[in-house]
Amino acid sequence: MRNKKRWLGLALSVFIAGAAAGCGSENVVHRGEPLSIIDTQSDSQSYWSTTQHKIAKGEQVYYLLESPLAYGSSSATPSGAACKGYLSYIDEMTMNKHVLCNKEGCTHRDVDCMAYLDSTYGNSIYYYEGNLYLYRRMSDNQVYLYKIDTKTYQSDRLFSVGEADNELGNLHMAFCKGSVYVYRREGSADGINEDTAALQRYALDGSGQEMIYTHTAIGAEVCGVKVYGDKVFFLDWEVTKDNPVKYKGLFVYDTSTGTVQTVSSKNVCDYTVDVEHQNLYYYVAEEGLYRQQLQDGTYKKVYAAQKGQTELCRISYDGTYLYMDNKMQVAYREEPKEYALYVCDADGNVLTTMNYTKDLSVCFGDAAYLFATENNTVARRIAYIKKSEILTQKEWTVIY
Numbered sequence: 001m002r003n004k005k006r007w008l009g010l011a012l013s014v015f016i017a018g019a020a021a022g023c024g025s026e027n028v029v030h031r032g033e034p035l036s037i038i039d040t041q042s043d044s045q046s047y048w049s050t051t052q053h054k055i056a057k058g059e060q061v062y063y064l065l066e067s068p069l070a071y072g073s074s075s076a077t078p079s080g081a082a083c084k085g086y087l088s089y090i091d092e093m094t095m096n097k098h099v100l101c102n103k104e105g106c107t108h109r110d111v112d113c114m115a116y117l118d119s120t121y122g123n124s125i126y127y128y129e130g131n132l133y134l135y136r137r138m139s140d141n142q143v144y145l146y147k148i149d150t151k152t153y154q155s156d157r158l159f160s161v162g163e164a165d166n167e168l169g170n171l172h173m174a175f176c177k178g179s180v181y182v183y184r185r186e187g188s189a190d191g192i193n194e195d196t197a198a199l200q201r202y203a204l205d206g207s208g209q210e211m212i213y214t215h216t217a218i219g220a221e222v223c224g225v226k227v228y229g230d231k232v233f234f235l236d237w238e239v240t241k242d243n244p245v246k247y248k249g250l251f252v253y254d255t256s257t258g259t260v261q262t263v264s265s266k267n268v269c270d271y272t273v274d275v276e277h278q279n280l281y282y283y284v285a286e287e288g289l290y291r292q293q294l295q296d297g298t299y300k301k302v303y304a305a306q307k308g309q310t311e312l313c314r315i316s317y318d319g320t321y322l323y324m325d326n327k328m329q330v331a332y333r334e335e336p337k338e339y340a341l342y343v344c345d346a347d348g349n350v351l352t353t354m355n356y357t358k359d360l361s362v363c364f365g366d367a368a369y370l371f372a373t374e375n376n377t378v379a380r381r382i383a384y385i386k387k388s389e390i391l392t393q394k395e396w397t398v399i400y
């Protein structure tokens with residue numbers, strides 16, 4: 001009898017949900033698994049885009065890897081040595097750029113400059129608790145994690161994170177509680193070969209490592225790792241030949257219990273967390289933006305995807321506004337009608353839209369600035385918009 005009642009209840013609620021969905025699904029509330037995030041003042045900087053990690057935030061500065069293209073050549077060294085770039089920083093107060101080198105008389109144009117990085121380094125730069133972290137491929141064909149002290153500028157090789165494949169740009173990282181979480185975005189799109197998506201933890205003091213998550217399938221890859229408090233969130237998807245992306249869902253690794261939990265098995269393409277209000281936002285391919293209350297697990301759609309424009313979006317939250325960037329659309333579907341960044345309030349209402357050209361890549365940013373990089377054949381520029389002017393400003397200020 002009890003079972004019968006539960007069945008009836010379930011059927012009824014499905015019917016109500018279905019009926020409501022037919023007339024605009026925005027107000028339907030669902031319930032997922034509860035989750036709590038205790039923010040331990042983590043230095044994880046999960047507001048940055050995980051695909052464009054060209055900038056990292058330090059103390060009152062933003063660090064970046066300045067391309068030699070900024071100097072008008074493919075190699076900034078007179079000797080013609082293969083140059084990846086120069087470590088630089090932007091002062092948060094003045095937004096002026098400086099090279100990360102205090103060598104007397106240095107012109108910052110050669111291999112002897114303290115900021116010089118040769119082509120064995122990767123393109124991404126990360127900051128965690130006073131140090132910069134970069135990947136570097138060495139002659140033994142291993143990729144090592146390098147740490148650069150931002151006070152002394154001293155560089156240290158830490159440990160290998162595995163063999164080097166073709167592209168260092170496929171290797172990413174995220175930091176939580178003294179550990180670095182390493183993942184490779186290398187799912188082959190040939191539709192034939194199996195890949196193993198993996199998320200691996202390494203203690204920064206070298207005291208150990210462990211595999212957190214693996215999944216083997218054609219074109220499998222772990223991506224979009226972001227840390228909030230003591231939780232490490234990640235996405236898992238399969239890149240196949242015919243159907244560009246098969247999303248496996250959003251997962252979370254609890255560093256306190258050492259367990260992995262499914263947060264959503266929907267087709268999540270990106271997500272962000274407002275820790276202060278305990279809200280998780282996630283973007284479901286072809287559906288739109290959902291907001292989930294972490295503690296009770298209730299969720300609902302707050303923005304409906306527009307066909308051909310916002311079927312796929314990367315998202316970020318800066319403490320005030322939500323940002324949805326539709327450039328992801330081009331990677332997995334086709335070009336959007338217009339490349340656009342949507343600035344929304346916490347309820348998913350679009351407050352302003354900023355259109356941009358396809359050369360631009362939005363990096364998102366913190367509460368103070370929104371950043372973007374521009375890549376084309378003649379320049380590699382970096383630009384920003386002040387967050388205090390985000391609703392009115394349509395022009396980017398170019399740093400270089």
Ligand SMILES: [Zn+2]
Binds near residue numbers: 102
């Ligand atoms: Zn120098």
